[in-house]
Amino acid sequence: MAGRVLDEPRARSFAFMLGSPRVGGATELLARRAAEGLPAEAERSWLRLSGLHHSGVEGFGPSSAALAKDDDRPDGDRHERLLLDATLEHTDIVVVSPLYWYSVSAQTKLYLDHWAAWMSHADLDFRGRMRGKTLWAVSTFARGQADDAEPLVGMLRRTARYLDMRWGGALLHQARSTGELADQEVAHHAAAFFGPAHAELRSH
Ligand SMILES: Cc1cc2nc3c(=O)[nH]c(=O)nc-3n(C[C@H](O)[C@H](O)[C@H](O)COP(=O)(O)O)c2cc1C
Secondary structure, three states: OHHHHOOOOOOOOEEEEOOOOOOOOHHHHHHHHHHOOOOOOEEEEEEOOOOOOOOOOOHHHHHHHOOOOOOOOHHHHHHHHHHHHHHHOOOEEEEEEEEEEEEEOHHHHHHHHHHHHHHHHHHHHHHHHOOOOOOEEEEEEEEOOOHHHHHHHHHHHHHHHHHOEEEEEEEEEEEEOOOOEEOOOOOHHHHOEEEEEEHHHOOO
8 A cells, every 4th residue: 555655645633732721831741742753744733722711612602703704803712713723624633631630621621612612603514524533632640640530531532422533542641740741751652652643644
């Protein structure tokens, strides 16, 4: 199939959704290490979830202002639009969230709550356009063990299934409270995380 690989590279693009309030913290660092393992041709975008507000979520109605394309939108709506566009345009969504109370951070949860609002907006066909994308998780935790992240992983895996997305897997590592990874050898392991995507990129 080598000829096919060269003729028809399957474009994969990764949106890294940064859900920690701490810029450059351990979870973002882990995700950046993982991204180093992606093939050079895979596009990647880094988006911060902090600043996302609740207005589009209350009552699970669409945030019309956020979805409008004009430039008069408030900053919050513009940020929501940016996240919506990135979510729809990339083939792979990577949820990068520290483990907070065994699950995702509040900002990450709010981002996923926006998926519900976007789904209720018929014009977007959000559900249809999410189908077949791949959802991944990158997380760090401080005190506990990797299996403390079961609620985080289970929630995201079920979310992927609900939207007919593929589940890519979860990269979990312990971190120090200072925001460094507990084991510096992690870099090598992290760089192999997207391996299946890497292989698929080359074999389709
Ligand atoms: C509100 C809050 C809740 C947390 N909950 C957990 C937890 O349930 N289990 C755990 O091991 N660590 C927990 N931690 C620690 C963070 O998961 C850990 O410090 C993580 O590496 C922070 O990532 P960051 O540097 O990317 O922000 C919590 C931290 C905060 C601030």
